[in-house]
Amino acid sequence: MYRVLLYYCYTPIADPEAFREKHHQLCLRLNLLGRIIVAPEGLNGTVSGLADDCDAYMAAVKADPRFDALEFKIDTAEEHAFQKLHVRVKPEIVHSELPVDPLVQTGIHLEPAEFRALKNDPDVVLVDMRSNYEHGMGKFTGAVTFDMENLRELPDHVAEIAHLKDKKVITYCTGGIKCEKASAYLLSQGFENVYQLHGGIIKYGIEAEGEGFDGQCYVFDNRLAVDVNKVNPTVISTCHRCGTPSTRMINCASPACNNHLALCEACGDAHAGTCTDACKADPLLRPYDGTGYYSKKPVGYTPEQGYRSRQRSKAV
Known part of the structure; x- marks a missing residue:
């Protein structure tokens, strides 16, 4: 195992x-x-x-x-x-370019059990600090989400929650790392009652059964997405092509696009793993094998060879 x-x-x-x-x-x-x-x-x-x-x-x-x-x-x-x-x-x-230091100031850490007890309080607002394709796959019920591609864009979206400064704001992300800086940034912008889910969605799923997390959690490895909720699981992501509920997360087969999105099995087969007809017409379209995962094949690669290659490049 x-x-x-x-x-x-x-x-x-x-x-x-x-x-x-x-x-x-x-x-x-x-x-x-x-x-x-x-x-x-x-x-x-x-x-x-x-x-x-x-x-x-x-x-x-x-x-x-x-x-x-x-x-x-x-x-x-x-x-x-x-x-x-x-x-x-x-x-x-974690690339953010935010002018904060989590070792100096950050939001109050909530353990999963504490978060579970607080998340439905009417005086609490949950704020998702992840990217579009991540919260499109799954998020906590009622959470505020931002239309952003990465954490560097957070300053452009803070005004969207400025009216919530009198609430208890709880930030969350996949493993907790983004929230260390995101919660610190909110504090620097005048938010006073700022908390963060310690260990993120993953730890919450392990220790609190993932209750209240809708959909799946996007992860940055070959699995692409994992189940979190063992209590009241739901599916919130829909196929980008036909709109039916789907948890199949793929990369668009067009290398020029490569967007992360949900695509049902039927649409994946019918459209060669692409998100639009324009992508389908890409002359460099990658062969769709049903998975929608296009990592570079490590032909002849071993970790030791990768290490030696790096040492050679440093010596040049």
Whole structure:
């Protein structure tokens, strides 16, 4: 049995490149695949591997006192949820460009049980901090959503909830990382009672059965979407082509488009996995195999080769 680990931690890392090097080697030793971001502000990652390898990885990370506050969200899978291993240094562990520091100020963390008890309070408003294609697949009942592609656009949408400043605002996202900065930004804009769902939708599904989450949760790995709600599950996403309820999340087969969207099986077959007729006419259309997932095939790739290739490129 494989595991999928989702985690983040805001903590100063003085030499991100040196940390990245050692961390990459750790992942290689433990046969992990996934995406990890190292930045001066902390660590963010999603990896998959065999249960024993994931246990060893979690123990190694937690042995570093800088990551005392780090929590792993643990899911299971029948196989690796990724095809490659990437450990990269970036300016931020979640790209936002928001002028905030979660280590200085952020919204009050609510554990899943606390969130479950509060979410239906008439004095509470839930605010989804994810992108369009994510909340289009699933969201909490009654939550406010923004028409945005990424967190950098949040300042353009704050005015939409300005009239709710007297409410208790609870932000949420997939694993909690976006809310650390989003809730801090709301505080900087004059919102006073700002909270965030600690551990995000994934932890809420694990610890509180996902009650009140409609649809599925979009995830950034080969699975594309996962079930969260074990109490009162519903389907809210509809086929982009015909409008029927559908939980089939795909990438448009047109590489020029590549949009994330719901497409039912019948429309996927009838329209070659595309979201519009214009996309269907794309001369570079990718062959639709029924999955709508078009990751680059790792022909001849091994994580060790990827690591050596990176070392060669650094030496040039």
